[in-house]
Amino acid sequence: MTIDINTVHKISRLARIKIPETEVESLKGDLNRILGWIEQLSEVNTDNVQPLYNISLENMPRREDQINDGNYSNAILANAPEAEFGMFVVPKVVE
Amino acid sequence: MTKLTELTLCEARDGLVNKQFSAQELTQAHIEKIEETRALNAYITETPDIALKMAQASDEKLAKKEELRPLEGLPIGIKDLFCTKDIRTTAASKILDDYKPQYESTVTQNLWDAGAVLLGKLNLDEFAMGSSNLTSAYGPVISPWKIEGNDRQFVPGGSSGGSVAAVAAGSALATTGTDTGGSIRQPAAFAGIVGLKPTYGRCSRYGIVAFASSLDQAGPLTKDVRDAALMLKIMASHDPKDATSATIPVPDFEKLLSGNISKLKIGIPKEYRVEGLNPEIDALWAQGIEWLKSAGAEIQEISLPHTKYALPTYYILAPAEASSNLARYDGVRFGLRVPGQTLDELYELTRAEGFGKEVKRRIMIGTYVLSAGYYDAYYLKAQKIRRLIQQDFEEAFKKVDVILTPTTPTAAFAIGEEPKDPVTMYMNDVLTVPANLAGIPGLSVPASFTKEGLPLGLQILGPAFEEGRILNVGYVLEQAAQFKEKALKLRTST
Numbered sequence: 001m002t003i004d005i006n007t008v009h010k011i012s013r014l015a016r017i018k019i020p021e022t023e024v025e026s027l028k029g030d031l032n033r034i035l036g037w038i039e040q041l042s043e044v045n046t047d048n049v050q051p052l053y054n055i056s057l058e059n060m061p062r063r064e065d066q067i068n069d070g071n072y073s074n075a076i077l078a079n080a081p082e083a084e085f086g087m088f089v090v091p092k093v094v095e
Numbered sequence: 096m097t098k099l100t101e102l103t104l105c106e107a108r109d110g111l112v113n114k115q116f117s118a119q120e121l122t123q124a125h126i127e128k129i130e131e132t133r134a135l136n137a138y139i140t141e142t143p144d145i146a147l148k149m150a151q152a153s154d155e156k157l158a159k160k161e162e163l164r165p166l167e168g169l170p171i172g173i174k175d176l177f178c179t180k181d182i183r184t185t186a187a188s189k190i191l192d193d194y195k196p197q198y199e200s201t202v203t204q205n206l207w208d209a210g211a212v213l214l215g216k217l218n219l220d221e222f223a224m225g226s227s228n229l230t231s232a233y234g235p236v237i238s239p240w241k242i243e244g245n246d247r248q249f250v251p252g253g254s255s256g257g258s259v260a261a262v263a264a265g266s267a268l269a270t271t272g273t274d275t276g277g278s279i280r281q282p283a284a285f286a287g288i289v290g291l292k293p294t295y296g297r298c299s300r301y302g303i304v305a306f307a308s309s310l311d312q313a314g315p316l317t318k319d320v321r322d323a324a325l326m327l328k329i330m331a332s333h334d335p336k337d338a339t340s341a342t343i344p345v346p347d348f349e350k351l352l353s354g355n356i357s358k359l360k361i362g363i364p365k366e367y368r369v370e371g372l373n374p375e376i377d378a379l380w381a382q383g384i385e386w387l388k389s390a391g392a393e394i395q396e397i398s399l400p401h402t403k404y405a406l407p408t409y410y411i412l413a414p415a416e417a418s419s420n421l422a423r424y425d426g427v428r429f430g431l432r433v434p435g436q437t438l439d440e441l442y443e444l445t446r447a448e449g450f451g452k453e454v455k456r457r458i459m460i461g462t463y464v465l466s467a468g469y470y471d472a473y474y475l476k477a478q479k480i481r482r483l484i485q486q487d488f489e490e491a492f493k494k495v496d497v498i499l500t501p502t503t504p505t506a507a508f509a510i511g512e513e514p515k516d517p518v519t520m521y522m523n524d525v526l527t528v529p530a531n532l533a534g535i536p537g538l539s540v541p542a543s544f545t546k547e548g549l550p551l552g553l554q555i556l557g558p559a560f561e562e563g564r565i566l567n568v569g570y571v572l573e574q575a576a577q578f579k580e581k582a583l584k585l586r587t588s589t
Contacts, residue, residue, distance in 0.1 A: 003463070007463075008459075010466075011459050011462050011463050011466070012459065013443075014462050014466060015418060015446075015458050015459055015462040016422075016425075016439065016442040016443050016446055017443060017446045017447050017450065017455055017458065017459070018443040018444055018446070018447040019447070019455075020447075027455075027456070027459065030456055030517055031456070031459060031460060031463070033516065033517065033518055034410065034456075034460055034517060034518060035460070035463075037407060037410075037518045038407045038410060038411060038473070040403075040404070040407055041404055041407050041408065041411075041476055041477065041480060042476075044401070044404055044476075044480050044483070046476060046479035046480060046483070049479040049480075049482050049483060050479070050482055051475055051478030051479050051481070051482060052478055052479075052481040052482040052485055053309060053478060054308075054309040054339060055295045055296065055309070055339075055485070055533070055534030055559075056295060056296045056338075056339035056340075056341065056534075057339075059341070059342070060338050060339065061335075061338070061342060063335060072197075075197035075198075076197070076428075078195070078197050079194055079195060079197070079428070079429035079430070080427070080428055080429065081426060081427070081429075081430070081431070081432035082432070088427050088428060090427055090438050090441065091434075091435065091436065091437055091438050091440075091441055093437075093438050
């Protein structure tokens with residue numbers, strides 16, 4: 001599978017990273033180089049193999065379903081680039 | 096008396112208890128060393144005032160001889176990926192510049208509770224993505240190692256580049272690192288120090304800036320194996336705040352350093368004789384086998400058949416997890432914000448401005464392999480191969496107790512001479528990545544030098560939660576290699 005310019009634009013939009021037009025071509029090259037190298041995985045037979053998502057999943061302890069922290073909106077907002085009235089501020093989303 | 100900055104962590108601990116010097120003297124000596132070695136760019140944020148205050152509190156405790164804590168008064172550095180309350184934490188990214196966490200990571204809290212003193216926050220590859228420390232938004236770290244009669248500056252490796260440079264230069268007694276694909280072990284080998292990646296789940300990930308959550312693990316970087324044992328004992332804990340943190344008890348690793356490996360079975364995986372393995376490293380590997388054999392261990396060739404697929408598997412899984420973890424940097428909740436007309440534009444401009452080239456590349460790869468239509472072909476396929484790699488190790492550990500390999504395929508490269516092709520750069524981690532995929536512990540011990548005089552390391556891998564065993568094998572290697580003694584003769588320090 002090769003990535004074309006349109007795909008680079010599509011991924012950049014999905015990733016919410018603006019890529020300047022001047023960088024699209026070199027990024028396309030890098031991505032194709034990496035994906036081309038990854039392609040070798042297709043030679044491994046993985047029929048009937050269970051995917052492994054995380055080593056620890058089998059022994060994960062559970063806790064009681066109860067609230068054990070909270071009430072610190074000041075701490076949550078402390079690093080916000082813009083906050084008002086105890087809320088994050090963003091550009092208007094609804095016209 | 097040896098200079099205070101040349102002591103190991105354990106020697107400094109004993110010196111404090113025996114009143115040979117105070118915690119404040121010890122800390123002051125390290126603060127001065129940080130100033131002297133600033134050109135290495137190991138620290139992003141220095142915290143001398145906090146350090147002296149913590150050292151003073153330790154001196155008061157030491158004077159009263161009350162409840163002496165295991166790391167009382169010992170000055171250490173923290174990779175700038177661990178959140179430290181009210182102290183700037185950058186992950187070496189512009190997007191987190193001036194971020195002041197409102198909480199403390201569990202690993203660092205464990206260290207402060209044990210009496211350790213914070214010298215500052217250490218440089219790294221941006222978001223721990225790199226093997227050279229060249230991707231940091233705060234500039235590269237320079238290795239304290241040089242070739243005699245040669246001006247070239249070398250990379251310390253990465254991502255924990257500041258952490259290893261500080262230990263090697265003596266500007267911290269020990270440091271913390273994180274290892275997602277080799278970020279503790281590879282730089283430890285480049286810098287001629289000890290680096291331990293514990294079993295996945297041994298140390299809590301709470302408060303560590305996330306890169307690839309199923310692979311990330313914190314561990315110590317130290318001057319010797321005994322120090323690594325002491326640090327890990329404190330860093331490790333079960334933590335209800337991290338669902339993947341292990342409930343298995345943490346042993347006193349230092350007590351497990353018996354130096355006895357008689358009849359221990361050492362596996363030598365034939366697939367680790369990878370293409371591009373430096374002949375000097377191959378020779379060191381053979382030497383390591385001889386050292387362990389003369390200590391009474393039994394050597395056995397083993398096979399880990401899926402080894403060659405580990406690195407490409409990693410470069411699907413790690414970027415996939417990273418693309419998801421790094422979605423939080425949106426210019427709204429913390430960090431950098433670049434204004435936009437719409438919310439989407441604000442996101443896109445902020446992330447374009449805030450992330451460096453390598454981070455963007457990995458987010459893009461991760462986004463692609465998780466996108467509709469490609470998930471099964473890439474992501475799911477990689478998870479299945481991850482299972483095969485883990486099973487390779489499971490089978491191997493039915494036959495042998497530990498596995499011995501080189502840590503890296505080459506020695507450190509000079510700044511400006513690094514590979515320009517991303518895939519060639521990724522090859523640095525070819526020998527370390529499999530342990531992350533399998534979740535098993537790995538230790539890098541400095542063991543020799545290239546003929547030019549750059550350090551080389553050997554890696555010991557063990558079954559899950561057998562850090563004590565690999566530390567003991569590392570202890571034997573350390574004694575056989577006499578690395579420090581040889582380094583003393585070689586080293587041109589900065």
